[in-house]
Amino acid sequence: MAHHDLQAVTQECGDCPIRHRAVCARCESDELQRLEQIKYYRSYQAGQTVIWSGDKMDFVASVVTGIATLTQTMEDGRRQMVGLLLPSDFVGRPGRQTAAYDVTATTDLVMCCFRKKPFEDLMTSTPHIAQRLLEMTLDELDAAREWMLLLGRKTAREKIASLLAIIARRDAHLKLKSAKGSIVFDLPLTREEMADYLGLTLETVSRQVSALKRDGVIELEGKRHIIVPNFDRLVEETGDDSDGGFLV
Amino acid sequence: MAHHDLQAVTQECGDCPIRHRAVCARCESDELQRLEQIKYYRSYQAGQTVIWSGDKMDFVASVVTGIATLTQTMEDGRRQMVGLLLPSDFVGRPGRQTAAYDVTATTDLVMCCFRKKPFEDLMTSTPHIAQRLLEMTLDELDAAREWMLLLGRKTAREKIASLLAIIARRDAHLKLKSAKGSIVFDLPLTREEMADYLGLTLETVSRQVSALKRDGVIELEGKRHIIVPNFDRLVEETGDDSDGGFLV
DNA sequence: CGGCGGGTTTGATCTGTATCAAGGCCCTAA
DNA sequence: TTAGGGCCTTGATACAGATCAAACCCGCCG
Known part of the structure; x- marks a missing residue:
């Protein structure tokens, strides 16, 4: 654990x-x-x-x-x-x-x-x-x-999805799960810090977050508050084997 | 050590x-x-x-x-x-x-x-x-x-130089130093394995190795045998702080 | 209220690396 | 000797992400 x-x-x-x-x-x-x-x-x-x-x-x-x-x-x-x-x-x-x-x-x-x-x-x-x-x-x-x-092999979109999944997963127990199973959390990092985590520029981070939002993978409230309506859908975007996607 | x-x-x-x-x-x-x-x-x-x-x-x-x-x-x-x-x-x-x-x-x-x-x-x-x-x-x-x-921040050229420096450094004591201080060693990896190490494609690896050769940073004998005439010069190409470049 | 600054988004353009494709080198096996 | 197969190099082109630039949002302070 x-x-x-x-x-x-x-x-x-x-x-x-x-x-x-x-x-x-x-x-x-x-x-x-x-x-x-x-x-x-x-x-x-x-x-x-x-x-x-x-x-x-x-x-x-x-x-x-x-x-x-x-x-x-x-x-x-x-x-x-x-x-x-x-x-x-x-x-x-x-x-x-x-x-x-x-x-x-x-x-x-x-x-x-x-x-x-x-x-x-x-x-x-x-x-x-x-x-x-x-x-x-x-x-x-x-x-x-x-x-x-x-860092070595994932696309920008996969990197963002992976980071969101990591954050969602690590403190899932602290977070609200709304009635229909959405996961909700606050990003603890600025776009620039996310970029430094992922080996990207902050502009690319911003664009890919917007893209995930546009495609309905996540919802945003303000800049930092993330709603993941369907966690499995997010995990698909990471490029990882799906079975690694257990949520504690 | x-x-x-x-x-x-x-x-x-x-x-x-x-x-x-x-x-x-x-x-x-x-x-x-x-x-x-x-x-x-x-x-x-x-x-x-x-x-x-x-x-x-x-x-x-x-x-x-x-x-x-x-x-x-x-x-x-x-x-x-x-x-x-x-x-x-x-x-x-x-x-x-x-x-x-x-x-x-x-x-x-x-x-x-x-x-x-x-x-x-x-x-x-x-x-x-x-x-x-x-x-x-x-x-x-x-x-x-x-x-x-x-993986996250270096250019292809820096990645290649870094890998060569790592290999040269790790078994420097096994390798010949020719009279004028060149370092000589054999690559233990294929171009494809180097690519998997560095998060690149094998074509890019090949091109950058050629470029380092063209620029006189390294010399090649065959595909795998490397001669580094000036180790400090190689280290400059890695993008790292130079003082990390100690050679045991 | 207005201005200011940090964080963020979005657009236009550039560029480094990937991708696709062809050919070369060298060793081994027939 | 030639044929085949790894492994490697090189060229042409495509594209993802970087870079440069502008503007937005929003909380804060005067």
């Missing part, structure tokens, strides 16, 4: 998701205790940069609320998003000194941080944490490979 | 690289002993499929010699390579039943396999293995993200 219901997490494990994601699955109370002792919180405003690529990064962290992105930028300014961090996702790499990517808050953001050194110590002494982190990293690697197929 | 010299590995740790990559770094003799007991070897001919996406996969493995690829294929036949496995790289995922990608031998290939169940048992009982695997997976994730930037 790639993503947990945030509410369930917080109910089960207190306010810090990493306790669930990284430990709780097989937790022992003294491990929790020790994590508890080294954690602290940081908040960021929408648009704020959490850390720049190349900067010293002396903590690892887990997203509590809000959304952050990992991006790479080329010298001439071309940008590619390489990670989209949702609540309970993990940032940072044990054993690395400096950040490899720009991390930016795209919404207001709260992260639960652990200073790197104590966290690494904890990791070597409590095997469950490394195992949990391994599982999470393997999930991320799978997601990255899915993303590579999208 | 992302890749180890295969010879050093085999000298140090016997004939099975995973012993080094997954364990040796902090090894204890009884762990080695137990890995030893569950390992076995499999060989494949160039072009042979190791496993199809969706097939049952009851082992994990490590490449001993040769090269394998991970690819994803869409229903209509579009293909994207999502992994390039070199000696000492790891395949398979503890905790997953079925293969997520097609695995293909692009050269003759020898893999060192471990049946999944005993390997998982070993993993839960010896923390070093999970930690080693975590490091390796994080390296792969970094590589995947680099690859995403390439």
